[in-house]
Amino acid sequence: MIAPPKPELVTVNIDGKEIAVPKGTNVIEAARLVGVDVPHYCYHPKLAIVGNCRMCLVEMGMPAVDPATKAPVIDPATGKQKINWIPRPQIGCGTNAAPGLHIRTNTPMVKDCREGVMEFLLINHPLDCPICDQAGECKLQEQATGYGRGYSRFIEQKNVKPKRTQLGPRVTLDDERCVLCSRCIRFSRDIAKDDVLGFIDRGSHSTLTCYPGKKLENNYSLNTVDICPVGALTSTDFRFKMRVWFLKQTNSIDTESSVGANTVVWSREGAIYRITPRRNDEVNDTWMADTGRVLYKQVKADNRLTSVKINGADSGLDIAVNAAAELFKAGSVAIVGSGRSSVEEQFLTRKLATTLKAPAHLVSRVGEGDRLLISADRNPNVRGALVTGLIAALPSAQLTELAAQIDAGKVKTVVSVGEDLAAAGLSAAQLAKVAIVYLGTYANETSAAARVVLPTLTVFEKGGTFVNQQFRVQKFLKAVPGAEGATDDLVVLAKLVAAAGGGSVPSEINTLWKTIAAEVPALGTMTFANLPETGLLLDATPWSALPFAEGETLHYKPTKAAQLVVGS
Amino acid sequence: MDFFFQLPLWIQGIAKGLAVIAVLFPLAAACSMAERKISAWIQGRPGPNRTVVPWLAWIPIIVPFLQRLGVFQLAADGGKFVFKEDPVPGHVNKLYFIAAPVLAMIPALTTITIVPFGAYLNDVGQLVPIVLANVDIGLLAVLAISSLGVYSVILAGWASNSKYPFLGSIRASAQLISYELSMTLSVLPVFLWVNAPGGQGTLSLFDVVQVQSGQGFHFDSLWLGLWMPVSAFIFLVALFAETNRQPFDMAESEADLVGGFHTEYGAFKWSLFFVAEYAHMIVGSGVFTLLFLGGWNPLPGLPLTTVVHGLQHWISFAGHPLFMGVLGILIFLGKVGFFIFFFMWVRWTLPRFRYDQIMKIGWQKLLPLSIGNLIFYALLIALIQK
Amino acid sequence: MAVIPVSRKPLSFAERTYIPQILGGLKITFKRMLKPAETMEYPEQRPEIPKHYRGVPTLVKDPNGREKCVSCQLCEFVCPPKAIRITPGEIPLDAPTGHVEKAPQAFDIDMLRCIYCGLCQEVCPEEAIFLQNQYSMTGYTRAEMVNHKDRLYELGGTLPDQHHKWDKKKAAEEHGNAH
Structure with a gap:
């Protein structure tokens, strides 16, 4: 992790409290740091400052110095340096912190200003x-x-x-x-x-x-x-x-x-x-x-999968997991993971793959980035698959390798974790040729062709982490209870791993993270509970040579290697 | 009448028994409704006045009147007691638990047979009592049988195998024994007076009424309540205690004992206890009326026979034995009814005594008073009859 | 505090026999028995509802028959037992009250939960919900005890409110800016 440059600090005095703030901080932000709220409408920390609402008027002043000698003028009453207060109120948003700047937000004048602005704003408000x-x-x-x-x-x-x-x-x-x-x-x-x-x-x-x-x-x-x-x-x-x-x-x-x-x-x-x-x-x-x-x-959604199915007939989760285990016994299993799965799910998918000695595939989705907040890679978590070791190289959009293996009869069973295999380039004949175990949220061609269908949860119904394009680990939490009939992906995957003979792995996310931290070196120092809200940046150097698809977006610049490949 | 007496004795017995049940049971039940109505009136409420038989509701005046009176409520309650679930708790002694309410009914219904409730003049001008069994030991039998009632209370409390019923039954039995003494002692002066020295001794209640059937205001023809007021008072107080009525209802005492001896009872078995209590009240009131209030004589110094003779001048059939019998019964029932009302009136006026107060009143106040009363009348009667 | 010893008056002999007291009590109860009953016989006789009585919460319409509720959901928010459930909805622009924009699509008050506290009435910015005189709510099922919007308006009726806030607004809209 790279240490940010030390900003130059200036000390300001807000309502009698001294605080050192980076140079260039405006008065509203400085006041926020000492817990003083300066009301405002037009000011927004991420937008240009125009100062047209006049709500953030505050009193300002600078320490008095003798114009000739530059010596501080001492107020005989207090024994401290005198402050020259500006007789008229100033807008907080348009004033940057300067050394020794004094601000008063609780004087009668400031209160009068705010009340005046409010009264004018409200005269025509419906x-x-x-x-x-x-x-x-x-x-x-x-x-x-x-x-x-x-x-x-x-x-x-x-x-x-x-x-x-x-x-x-x-x-x-x-x-x-x-x-x-x-x-x-x-x-x-x-x-x-x-x-x-x-x-x-x-x-x-x-x-x-x-x-x-x-x-x-x-x-x-x-x-x-x-x-x-x-x-x-x-x-x-x-x-x-x-x-x-x-x-x-x-x-x-x-x-x-x-x-x-x-x-x-x-x-x-x-x-x-x-x-x-x-x-x-x-x-x-x-x-x-x-x-x-x-x-x-x-x-x-209408096409949400809400019941466990074996060969199209409703069943129970454990029965279906056992049916999947029967399919695994025949060997020749291939696993299709997903760049939409969370890090935890990809970790368990990798566990399943290693247990079954099955090759793991991933499907990439590349579109056009808008250079702002939508990048070219439309999978939220391809880097998670790299970090957890599910894949070693970048995925392609079509599962041509898997298709060839199916055609050659080398693969008898395919486990798809949320990927529609038909959309990823497998033909209906190929789908029919293999036994498919499908974990997913929506009905599609793959779920229709699957031998075992295990409904899972959407991102809003579960907790987990994604690794974004900056290799920043960010967590999401469960907002709503899972749909009836669907089971948490982690539970399903853990059951599949156990059924495949991989031993018992935890399916509760905090417990699972102990296993992940132990087995994935890049995530070794983290726990799910302690992950900060703004995410944690990983060291991206092991994967810096990979030609990632992303172009430049807000707060992201592609590494040189990737740019080279994309540019070439 | 003759036809009845020609029947075999056992059929007569059954008929009389059925008559007792058929009359006393509804009467006791009616008492329960009377109790509810009187308590309501005393407390400024209308009391039960809602229940009505749906297919009778169209009849004007009569049915609404009966409805306001709660008559249908009474029927509905009776029906409910018969048909509602009758649970027997798992922890009880089943045999005794079921036997207790039955035992409560037996003395309550038996005593009524010995109580005369009217009299008529037969063909030869002799006054004959209307009574199911005119036994000579009269009062003794009443006291003996009614005191058997305590066994049902003890049995109920014991068989319930539970704390409150047990305490209730123990209290009740102690109370009944305590007050029985005073009660018996208080009626002795009556029989000292009834049985003249040298004559054939009798305890017949009919004879007691005969003594009070004198004409005119001589002290020896007065009602005994007037002649022996202290005896009457002691008997009345003891009667309250014996029937477990407020302020002596230690056996139930719901404030401290939940329901007393019948806490574990419900439905029909409970209603048997209930009916037995009212039957006791009816019989007790009857005995009191006979002993101290001149039985079926309408007024002191104005015996029934005189009234009937007087009425013969106006109404032709007044001399008929049936008329006299019915008149006597009505007068007798009127007095009994007043006493039942009095029982209820007292109940909704007075709070319950404490248990120690009851024992104190029984043993330290009432017993000495009744002994003193006995000695006083014994000496007085000896002086008068000398 | 000063302690004032009060000597207890010894009971007289008559008092100790209880008899005068008992007779006094009997006299009182007998007198009471002859007076008419105090009881109000409910379904036939109804109590007079005092002003500001808090009965069943209802929704009211304004004198022009417009439903006053704009489904701001403040009552749902303030309701301590969470008895109120509102589904907000939009009024189509071409409707007569289109300028009000918002009205409840569904408005349910679960009378099994309602505690008649009146906070909904107090909080309502549109004066649309009132706890009126209705005090007897019965039903055979739980579902019956939930008052839906139609029933709430049926119970509430129209209140003679003279604010006509929204009518004034509509008039201003048609009249235009008065500058």
Whole structure:
């Protein structure tokens, strides 16, 4: 692991508390470090600073020095250096920490400023919190609690602006609620590079809108909903589905690609309602792709496998495992692992492969990266298979080698851990020629042809880890209970290993990690429970020569070797 | 009438037995409803007034009246007791457990046979008591048989093989024995008075009533309650104790003993105990009426025969033995009814005595008082009859 | 605290015999027996419901017949025994109340769980849920004891509320900006 460079520190004084912060930190972030909250709307740590909401006004001052001698001026009353306070309040977001900077956030002037800003923001606000999806996570609601006056002095008619505007396929706009912070505009322009949003008209008629003839339809449009401090931009998918205060938050990982964007899964009583990004400054900042937000729908998909089947007939798990063991006895087994399985599952798949002395294959999925948060490798965990030793070389998209072995009669049984063999290039005749043991979540050609079908869980129903393109081990947790009839992949794999004669291996994830740490050198110092939320970076040098498919994305640059191969 | 007496003796016996059961059982059950209604009235409630037989509900006035009175409730309760599940706990002595309620019924029903409840003048102008068994030992038999009732309580408590029933039955037996003494001593003056020296001694209850059937206000024709008020008082208090009624219901005492001796009983067996208690009350009230309140005589100094003779001037059939018998029975039942009401009235007025208070009253107060009473009347009667 | 010894009055002979007290008690109970019963005979006679009584929670409509609930789910949130269950839904834009945008798709109150605390009424920002006079809820099955939306509106009826918050909003929309 590479040590980050030591930043240059400057000392600031916030509400009487001294703190050393890296140079360039603005006052809002510095105050956050000492536990002082400076309210704000337009400021966002990952966006450009514009300073147009005026909510973060604070008092600032610098230690007084004699202009001639540069000697500190001592206040005779306190015996300390005098502070020259700026007579007018300054915005916190636009001011960077300077040595000796003094900040006051609790003075009557600051309070007056905040209350004034709040009153102006609320005069035209529709106050429709009861029907607003942002209620519960709305900054305006929060600040109104702290700095609102509780009643309105505004007796004129409120502004009327368009409500329920569809900005794009996934985003609904209620202009009346907008506080004109311009976060969404900056995001679209600077991060998504799709500059379609802007304000029109002036004063209280200012309205957020799309460029005529365009729509907010890029794959990152829903991030504008996340960063909108009020309920102006709301997700069409999540619209009026559930109030956020009922939802349980579970940390998870986006499985779309090898970027491994950190996410939060919001669920209530076993049903997932939405997925939002989780801040990880090393991986995805505070963003994620729209496509990753609808993945929860696969949990309740129609083609979910919900019953153990032997030769198409419903059966029990143990009976099916025994039936699979019977198939293993004949020998000539091949195993198809998956780059979508977690590290733990790949470890158990490797165990199964070594127990059966079977060759392990993997299927790669390579698409086009969008240079932001979707990489070329659409498997979230190919590097996990490398780390656990399931495979040694990068996989190919087609199982040509396995197909040839089937044709040659060298393989009689294929164990597929979540991979559709037909989609990976095996013909129906080849599928019919071998006995297939299929572990998976959805019905497909392989499950239809399989001798033994063992339903397993989706990523939202289990815990585990993925290794992303940076070789960062990141964990995801169980958000909702598993579907009825499906069993945790780890349990199924552990049973298969035991049935194949590999002895008993733990299937509970924390216990299993002890075995993994003992047997996989790269993961030797880790435990599942202690894995930090932002992940842990592994040493990638053993695999640096491999030609990985990923191009450049946010916080990731391919190594030279890989670039060479890709470039050549 | 003649036809009945011509029947074989055993058929007569069975008929009389059935008559007792047929009359006393519903009467006792009716008492339970009366108890509920009286308690309700005393407590400002309407009491049971909801139950009605569905296919009778259309009848106006009568059925709603009976419904308000709780008559159908009584029938429903009776039916329930017969048909509900009758569990026998696993820890009990089955034979004695089942025998106890039966034993409770036997003395309760037997004593009624000895109690005369009316009289009529036969063809030769002789007053004949209406009684199932006019035995000469009368009161002695009543006392002897009714005190057998304690065995059922002891048996129930013992057979239940459980703490509270056991305590309840022990208390009850001690209480019954304690108060039996005073009770017996309190009636002795009555029989000293009834049996003139030198005559043939009798304990017949009919004869006691005869003594109270004198005409006019002479002290020797008065009701004995007026002539011997202390005896009457002691007898009444002892009667409360003997029938296990409040404030002497130590045997049940639900506040400290759950249900007392019948804690483990339910359904029909429990209802037998219940009926036995009311039967005891009815018989006890009857005996009290006979001993101290002139039996079937309507008023002190105004015997039934005089009334009937008087009525003959107005109503032609008043001289018929049947009329006189029915009139006597009605008067007698009226008095008994009042006493049953009195029992209930006391129950819903007074709290229960403590057990030590009961023993103290029985042995230290009532017993000396009854002995003193006996000595006083013995001397007085000796003086008068000299 | 000062201790004040109070001498207990010795009982007189009459008192020690209990008899005067017993007779006094009998007198009282006999008098009571002759008075009419205090009991209210329930199904025929109904008690007068006091103002602000907290009966069965119901949903109400405004004087124009619009359902007032906008399914903000605050009552579901505040409900201590978790008796309320709401499925929010969207009002189609072309509906007469389309400007309200949101209304409950399903609104269930499980009366087996409800504790009649009235917090739902207190928390409701739209004054749509009220605990009214209905106090007798019975049913033969558990399912029957769950009041669905239709039943809640049937129980609740219309309340003469004169705010017309949403009507004003609609008027403003049609009238446009008044600057």
